[in-house]
Amino acid sequence: MSVRDSDFLVIGAGVSGAAAAAELAADGKVTMVEMEERPGYHSSGRSAALFTPNYGPPLVRAIVASGTAFLRTPPSGFASEPLLSPRQAVTFVGAGDEALIDQFMAEAAPETPVEEISPQQACDLAPLLRREAVARAMLDRHVTDMDANAIHQGYLKLFKARGGTLACDQRIVGLERAAGNWLATSASGEVFGAPVLINAAGAWADEIGRMAGLLPIGLQPMRRTAIIIAGDxxxxxxxxxxxDDGAAESYVKPDAGRLMASLGDATPSPPCDAQPEDLDMAMIVDWLERKTHLTVRRIEHSWAGLRCFVADHQPVAGFDPGTDGFFWLAGQGGYGIMLAPGLGRITRDLICDGALGSAFTGRGITAAALGPDRCRPA
Ligand SMILES: Cc1cc2nc3c(=O)[nH]c(=O)nc-3n(C[C@H](O)[C@H](O)[C@H](O)COP(=O)(O)OP(=O)(O)OC[C@H]3O[C@@H](n4cnc5c(N)ncnc54)[C@H](O)[C@@H]3O)c2cc1C
Known part of the structure; x- marks a missing residue:
């Protein structure tokens, strides 16, 4: 049995694992293992690719804000095209839900303000909207399209350039702590060893924790479905x-000459290769035809993916107090692509420096708010 020794072992090569691995590779030898043939098969390859800095709980927004400069100006060679490109978002609500607009406007950060627009202005900006569907509306100029694949590939490239090793087709099935090292055994019998393990296994993170004999963090994967239809x-x-339908959390947006639509579905699921269900797709079509003038003749493509949450819907990044050298990086919910630059850097800071840098503390981000302990019963 040969053991592949590194300083850091990352399990899961989605965007979260890739960003953390690339950051850690500046400080030591990193091996990243991935159970699929290639990175990006699960959640990271199934997102809506929207950068929405006013979306999610306060900690999520603060971490996203900490990584925005990276996404706007990535290091040279990271990507050949801009990672963010103009889009904007119109959020509308129907009669009875008007108060939601006050709530969204109050929650927007001062650095990314939103503005109320009239229902008619909303329909002028978004001609597909049915006027009768809009009681109040707002415009968020800070929402952009995000090249999720370029972000993921950029981190994988940076990781490789810094000497990192990626091992695909290696499903970790066993973990053992021996002589100050984590030994991770894959289904094909390879053993990967490192004193510090980063659990970036997405929907499978609690499964990895259980292999290490740790208490779960209560991660719940939720299925969300998306469809592509012809443009108009x-x-x-x-x-x-x-x-964006503010009450239903459903949205439609241009996607390479076509339209992508997704419902605010959040169906609890075990960790799996999520597939779209007919009923969910029918509900997206029903929503589109009730709120917009679009007629859906054919669904050209559809997919489903898992968004994973712990109870407070904030990400988990920190060492488990129940053992040595086991770092959780999980629970990125519906924000994991835009969180990746901030969380990758947070992971490096907490592991290599033992504390968060001022880029994070200055935004009120604390290690305690991110740590796994908050997810367990007191
Ligand atoms: C429909 C949808 C729309 C979304 N829209 C957006 C959006 O607009 N903006 C945004 O920022 N986010 C969005 N998200 C959320 C985002 O996609 C996720 O938060 C993010 O991709 C999570 O990345 P991850 O690396 O943690 O997980 P994953 O990409 O799932 O990566 C985890 C990896 O771990 C591997 N793994 C698991 N177990 C093992 C094991 N035992 N051994 C080895 N490898 C293992 C898996 O194969 C997988 O590749 C959306 C998600 C969905 C589903």
Whole structure:
């Protein structure tokens, strides 16, 4: 039995693992193991690719804000095209839900303010909207399209350039702590060893924790479904903002000449290769035809993915107090792509420096708020 020794072992090569691995590779030897043939098969390859800095709980917004400069100006060679490109978002609510607009506007950070617009202005910006569906609306100019694949590939490239090793087709099935090292055994019998293990296994993070004999963090994967339909240049020009139903958390947006739509579905699921269900797709079509002038003749493509949450819907990043050298990086919910630069850096700071840098503490981000302990019963 040969053991592959590193300073850091990352389990899971989605965008979270890749960002953390690339950051850690500046400080030591990193091996990243992935059970699929290639990185990006699960959640990281199934997102809506929207950068929405006013979305999610306060800790999420603060971490996203800490990584925005990276996404706007990545290091040279990281990506050949901009990672963020203009989109904007119109959020509308129907009669009875008007108060939601006050709530969204109050929650927006001062550095990313939103503005109320009239229902008619909303329909002018988004001609596909049915006027009767809109009682109040707001415009968020800070929402952009995000090249999720370029972000993921950029981190994988940076990881490799810094000497990191990626081992695909290696499903970790056993973990053991011996002589100050984590020994991770894969289904094919390879053993990967390192004193520090980073659990970035997405929906499977609690499964990895259990292999290490740790208490779960209560991670709940939730399935969300998306469809692609034909574009409509009159109702949905390429410049169409993302159109978001604030009460239903459903949205439609341009996607490479077509339209992508997703419902606010959050169906609890075990960790798995999530697949779209007919009922969920029918509900997206029903929502589109009730709220917009679009007629859906054919669904060209559909997919489902898992968004994983712990009870407080904030990400988990920190060492487990129940053992040595086991770092959780999980619970990125519906924000994991835009969180990746901030969380990757947070992971490096907590592991290599033992504390968060001022880029995070200055935004009120604390190790205690991120740590796994908060997810366990007191
Ligand atoms: C429909 C949808 C829309 C979304 N839209 C957005 C959006 O607009 N903006 C945004 O920022 N986020 C969005 N998200 C959320 C985002 O996609 C996720 O938060 C993010 O991809 C999570 O990345 P991850 O690396 O933690 O997980 P994953 O990408 O799932 O990576 C985990 C990896 O671990 C591997 N793994 C698991 N177990 C093992 C094992 N035993 N051994 C080895 N490897 C293992 C898996 O194969 C997987 O590749 C969306 C998600 C969905 C589903």
């Amino acid at each position: 240049p009159a109702l949905a020009p390429a410049s169409l903002p993302a159109v």
